[in-house]
Amino acid sequence: MAPVSDPSIKIIRGACPHDCPDTCAMLVTVQDGTAIKVGGDPAHPVTQGFLCAKVSHYIERTYHKDRLLYPLRRVGPRGSGKWERITWDAALDEIIHKFRGIIAEYGPQAILPYSYSGSLGLLMYGSMDRRFFHKMGASLLDRTICASAGSQGYRYTVGASIGTDPEQYANAKLILLWGTNTLTSNPHLWPFIKRARARGARVVAIDPYRSRTAQQCDEHIALNVGTDAALALGLLNVIFAEGLEDRAYLRDYTLGEAALRVRAAEYSPERVAEITGIQPERIIALAREYATTQPAVIRINYGMQRHAGGGMAVRTVATLPAVIGSWRYPAGGILLSTSGTFPLNFDALERPDLVPAGTRTINMNELGNALTTAADPPIKALFVYSANPAAVNPDLERVHQGLMRDDLFVVVHEQFPTDTAEYADLLLPATTQLEHADIHKAYGHMYMLWNEASIAALGETLPNTELFRRLAARMGFDDPCFQESDEDMARAVLRSDHPALEGITLEALKEHGWLRLNVPEEFAPFAEGNFPTSSGKCELWSEGMAAAGLDPVPTFTPPGESRQSAPELAAKYPLALLTPPAHHFLNTTFVNVLQRYEDGPKLEINPADARARGIGNDDMVRVFNGRGSFKVPAALTDRVKPGLVVAPSIWWRKLMPDDKGVNHTTSQALTDMGGGATFYDNLVEVEKV
Numbered sequence: 152m153a154p155v156s157d158p159s160i161k162i163i164r165g166a167c168p169h170d171c172p173d174t175c176a177m178l179v180t181v182q183d184g185t186a187i188k189v190g191g192d193p194a195h196p197v198t199q200g201f202l203c204a205k206v207s208h209y210i211e212r213t214y215h216k217d218r219l220l221y222p223l224r225r226v227g228p229r230g231s232g233k234w235e236r237i238t239w240d241a242a243l244d245e246i247i248h249k250f251r252g253i254i255a256e257y258g259p260q261a262i263l264p265y266s267y268s269g270s271l272g273l274l275m276y277g278s279m280d281r282r283f284f285h286k287m288g289a290s291l292l293d294r295t296i297c298a299s300a301g302s303q304g305y306r307y308t309v310g311a312s313i314g315t316d317p318e319q320y321a322n323a324k325l326i327l328l329w330g331t332n333t334l335t336s337n338p339h340l341w342p343f344i345k346r347a348r349a350r351g352a353r354v355v356a357i358d359p360y361r362s363r364t365a366q367q368c369d370e371h372i373a374l375n376v377g378t379d380a381a382l383a384l385g386l387l388n389v390i391f392a393e394g395l396e397d398r399a400y401l402r403d404y405t406l407g408e409a410a411l412r413v414r415a416a417e418y419s420p421e422r423v424a425e426i427t428g429i430q431p432e433r434i435i436a437l438a439r440e441y442a443t444t445q446p447a448v449i450r451i452n453y454g455m456q457r458h459a460g461g462g463m464a465v466r467t468v469a470t471l472p473a474v475i476g477s478w479r480y481p482a483g484g485i486l487l488s489t490s491g492t493f494p495l496n497f498d499a500l501e502r503p504d505l506v507p508a509g510t511r512t513i514n515m516n517e518l519g520n521a522l523t524t525a526a527d528p529p530i531k532a533l534f535v536y537s538a539n540p541a542a543v544n545p546d547l548e549r550v551h552q553g554l555m556r557d558d559l560f561v562v563v564h565e566q567f568p569t570d571t572a573e574y575a576d577l578l579l580p581a582t583t584q585l586e587h588a589d590i591h592k593a594y595g596h597m598y599m600l601w602n603e604a605s606i607a608a609l610g611e612t613l614p615n616t617e618l619f620r621r622l623a624a625r626m627g628f629d630d631p632c633f634q635e636s637d638e639d640m641a642r643a644v645l646r647s648d649h650p651a652l653e654g655i656t657l658e659a660l661k662e663h664g665w666l667r668l669n670v671p672e673e674f675a676p677f678a679e680g681n682f683p684t685s686s687g688k689c690e691l692w693s694e695g696m697a698a699a700g701l702d703p704v705p706t707f708t709p710p711g712e713s714r715q716s717a718p719e720l721a722a723k724y725p726l727a728l729l730t731p732p733a734h735h736f737l738n739t740t741f742v743n744v745l746q747r748y749e750d751g752p753k754l755e756i757n758p759a760d761a762r763a764r765g766i767g768n769d770d771m772v773r774v775f776n777g778r779g780s781f782k783v784p785a786a787l788t789d790r791v792k793p794g795l796v797v798a799p800s801i802w803w804r805k806l807m808p809d810d811k812g813v814n815h816t817t818s819q820a821l822t823d824m825g826g827g828a829t830f831y832d833n834l835v836e837v838e839k840v
């Protein structure tokens with residue numbers, strides 16, 4: 152930090168709130184009460200002084216002319232976009248009045264909160280809001296839209312979301328970027344990869360799509376969508392057949408080696424080639440290289456688990472480091488998420504003890520069904536905050552039908568007039584990260600962070616915490632937990648006897664901005680076993696899976712929608728559609744602010760597939776299946792192989808050519824475990840319009 156001589160200028164320590172593994176340490180420059188600059192903290196070992204292509208525009212986003220600044224009540228029919236400004240008192244009274252009426256007639260479970268990852272700050276993500284809805288007895292929401300299949304699959308094998316320290320990737324000799332677009336979705340890992348490369352490491356991308364990241368790797372393995380478990384079993388087949396496994400590690404620290412050997416033997420390179428579309432020689436070469444290069448490390452993220460067999464895919468890939476013994480090295484192993492390394496007290500924050508016994512849970516991926524099918528009680532009120540379900544949820548046609556119900560009371564707490572905001576009866580203004588304080592963990596590094604508010608709240612915006620504190624008071628909830636301040640709650644989440652949090656107090660975080668968990672610099676959590684599974688071993692055979700009715704041994708579970716698994720469907724809709732994030736968007740956040748950096752919504756299609764349909768570059772096409780459709784211009788490119796199409800996402804529906812988004816085609820079908828979403832398991836057809 153350069154010394155600041157101008158007394159009107161202050162530098163405030165913050166943290167990036169967005170849903171991304173990197174959770175950057177930010178420095179906010181404030182002059183006379185106005186934030187004028189955001190930057191990455193150069194002292195933070197992972198942020199390393201830079202912010203991404205999105206958050207470096209956070210000033211522009213905060214002061215954007217479209218910010219919602221006052222409570223609004225809809226006048227005119229739903230979707231008409233006509234609003235009147237009202238006071239907070241009027242808005243809160245109306246919510247309480249409606250809620251009381253619904254509770255009297257249908258019971259509290261007729262009220263459904265819907266929130267997700269607008270902010271990953273622990274206070275904004277889930278604290279006073281959870282306490283409020285728990286005490287009320289509202290339906291519970293299962294927050295499964297992103298990571299639950301992979302987390303569950305990983306948990307079955309490894310025991311918890313604990314893996315390789317990203318800072319160690321610099322020391323790896325082989326790096327597999329498997330189903331992750333690092334340069335876009337986890338850009339602060341890239342400097343470590345570059346360092347490893349400078350020391351001679353090879354980097355391999357395993358992704359059906361030649362993503363921005365795959366383009367930068369030494370090798371790109373463009374396997375068929377949803378076939379990762381088969382590829383992993385093919386690698387295991389070769390490793391066992393050639394005796395390249397780490398026998399001592401398998402013997403001492405794993406459970407179920409024999410069963411895995413039998414299973415892997417069924418997946419010859421030839422059979423796997425058939426499933427994955429990757430030639431046997433390449434499978435054999437990768438297996439040999441992976442098993443004989445140490446340390447070899449894998450980075451998976453959440454791309455591969457957005458498929459019917461996504462949980463099993465992650466579970467299977469996660470067995471590889473144990474088989475080759477790469478957990479022995481700090482720069483070996485595998486990383487999905489570091490979340491499980493943070494021993495935080497979420498019960499103190501969310502107070503699940505307040506939930507009445509027998510309360511039902513609704514899977515957020517099935518919001519479309521939940522709002523449109525008969526249930527007892529029916530959902531009569533939806534309270535949306537920190538989320539944009541009218542754009543991000545699967546099967547948007549159904550979601551739209553539900554949100555249009557005249558008898559559904561819809562409240563939306565937002566920073567911007569999103570697609571979801573259009574359905575609101577009451578639209579309430581939310582603060583941004585510069586305007587509120589919060590405490591953060593990360594899912595892609597090992598540091599706790601504190602975000603100090605750097606400016607006063609704009610207009611009449613309120614943080615999530617204060618909104619629900621006020622609602623709790625009006626509902627007459629008098630448990631002391633509803634009077635806790637944000638700082639009280641930050642202290643509560645840190646309350647833990649775990650040595651990893653020793654010395655990490657609110658005061659220390661405020662003073663330093665960020666602090667590393669008390670874990671060794673050379674973090675190698677499973678070098679000597681100690682897996683947090685019930686057996687204490689890496690579970691190649693899992694009793695928990697058997698009990699859940701799943702195959703206890705790694706296996707390939709085909710996609711729900713593919714030529715092999717659904718030939719009739721594939722005859723009608725022969726193309727697999729992937730809709731991963733566009734580089735300048737964070738899910739749907741930033742879309743309205745940064746769309747100038749993306750050259751419009753588009754569909755990437757292989758020239759052969761385009762030719763067969765009479766489609767030329769820039770032609771408007773309709774992408775459709777039995778669930779719905781959307782229109783976009785075509786972009787002919789060999790970044791996608793024949794049979795695959797990619798629509799960089801997630802555009803606001805209202806910025807799409809026909810007001811329909813990619814999620815008009817995606818399905819509410821759930822993954823094999825964890826109740827996850829299957830966004831990337833989606834067959835479509837494309838026609839020129």
Ligand SMILES: Nc1nc2c(c(=O)[nH]1)N[C@H]1C(S)=C(S)[C@@H](COP(=O)(O)OP(=O)(O)OC[C@H]3O[C@@H](n4cnc5c(=O)[nH]c(N)nc54)[C@H](O)[C@@H]3O)O[C@H]1N2
Pocket residue numbers: 170171172205268297298329330331332333335336337357358359360362375376377378379452453454455458729731732733734735736737738831
């Ligand atoms: N810029 C930016 N960064 C983000 C986000 C964002 O929207 N924008 N989102 C954040 C969030 S919420 C999350 S969960 C993470 C997600 O982070 P990632 O998991 O890295 O992101 P995705 O782009 O969903 O998926 C990564 C890659 O998986 C590939 N893929 C799809 N299907 C398969 C498959 O079957 N097998 C394999 N091997 N690969 C497959 C896709 O083509 C894509 O390139 O990123 C976070 N970071």
Ligand SMILES: Nc1nc2c(c(=O)[nH]1)N[C@H]1C(S)=C(S)[C@@H](COP(=O)(O)OP(=O)(O)OC[C@H]3O[C@@H](n4cnc5c(=O)[nH]c(N)nc54)[C@H](O)[C@@H]3O)O[C@H]1N2
Pocket residue numbers: 170266267268269270275296297298453536537538539540543544564565566567569581582583615730731732737738739740800801813814817830
């Ligand atoms: N087709 C397709 N669909 C997908 C995905 C995909 O790859 N393809 N990815 C999926 C994934 S991984 C995820 S995580 C989900 C993400 O889905 P969401 O969690 O809905 O994320 P966003 O679309 O970014 O919407 C978050 C909203 O919260 C608002 N917000 C931000 N901070 C606050 C706050 O402090 N308070 C309040 N009240 N509001 C705030 C933002 O303005 C933004 O509009 O989308 C999923 N949907």
Ligand SMILES: [Mo]
Pocket residue numbers: 170296297298453
């Ligand atoms: Mo996500």
